Amino acid sequence: MLKALIFDVDETLVYYENYDGKEWFEKWGKKEIEKLNVSVDFETYKKMVKGELPRSWVETLGVNHVEFWKAIDKANLEYRKWAAKHGLIKAFPDVDVLKDLKRMGLKMAAVSNASQDCTEFVLELFDLKKYFDVIFGKDYSYLDGAKPSPYLINKVLNALRVSPKEALVVGDSLSDIIAAHRAEVKVVQVMRFGKVEGADYYVKDLRELLYLVRSLMDKDL
Template sequence: MLKGLIFDVDETLVYYEGYDHREWYEKWVLPELRRHGIDLDYETYRKTVSGELPRSYVERLGIDHVEFWKLVDDVNLRYRREMARLGRIKAFPDVDALGELKKMGLKLAAVSNASQECTEFVLNLFDLRGHFDVVYGKDYANLDGVKPNPYLIEKALKALSLRPHEVLMVGDSLHDVTAGKRAGMRVVNVIRFGKIEGADYYVRNLRELVDLVRGMF
């Protein structure tokens, strides 16, 4: 029986108007890194984020990798605050579906590769935090435990006291699908930006997710 859902946050519940990953890195992150004597090209940074290289790879630059990622996350939080001030962070219009899912008695978790503070910031921005029993951003004790690694999802399952077969993973990206499957879960791909192969179910939005869940009771 279905007892819970674990959601991705960025591009599943909220989005950033005009966001470009490379532009964000070169305009926001790189200047701050250079102020700390670090010069890391975008392509190498991208590979550490995608999992092609471990997060600890930056230690080759002579900096502790935990401190490096905390620095990046501090910049990311400043970026999110500025985008919020400019009205460029948006919640998808169907996020009210979270309330309907809670009314069904389901446990909900949110899991993001962003930092805990960044994740809580955007959820609080749209009064979404209260829908979730637990929220997990990246864990500095296990920086390679971000999706597609199932670590954060397994952490959420444990906190919810639920088993993988009792929970659906809901997300928009290949990392979400892969992490959910590695955790032994059924995965729902929200195809706002295109279909990801390997998911168990596909919905166009969270309204369709509610219909899908109702059919499982």
């Protein structure tokens, strides 16, 4: 029986208008990295973000990897505050469905590879934080636990005291799908930007998710 929903945040609940990863890195990320007296190019940074290289890889450059990612997250929070001020962060128009899902008695969680501060910032920006029982961003005690690792999903399951068979992950990306399946949780992909193979269910938006959840409430997942 479905008891809990675990939501990705960026590109699932909110999005960033005109955002370009490389542009962000060059304009915002690089200056914070350089304060640590190290140099990392965008392609290497991207490999660490995707999990193709461990986040601790930067230790080979002589910098503490926790300090490195805190610098990245500082730049990310500064960017988000700037983007919010300029109206560039948007909530998808269907996020009001969270209220309906909450009324159904489901436990709700939000997980993100962004920092806790960055994650809570965008949720508070659109008054969405109130819908979630737990919110987990990047964990500095285990940085390689970012999705596609199952670490954050398992952290939610433990916090909400539900089994993998009682939860459903809702996300937009391949890393969401992989993380969910590694935690033995089924996943629904919200196809805002196209279909990603491997999900258990597909919906075009959160309104369609509401119908799916209603159909799953009394069934074994």
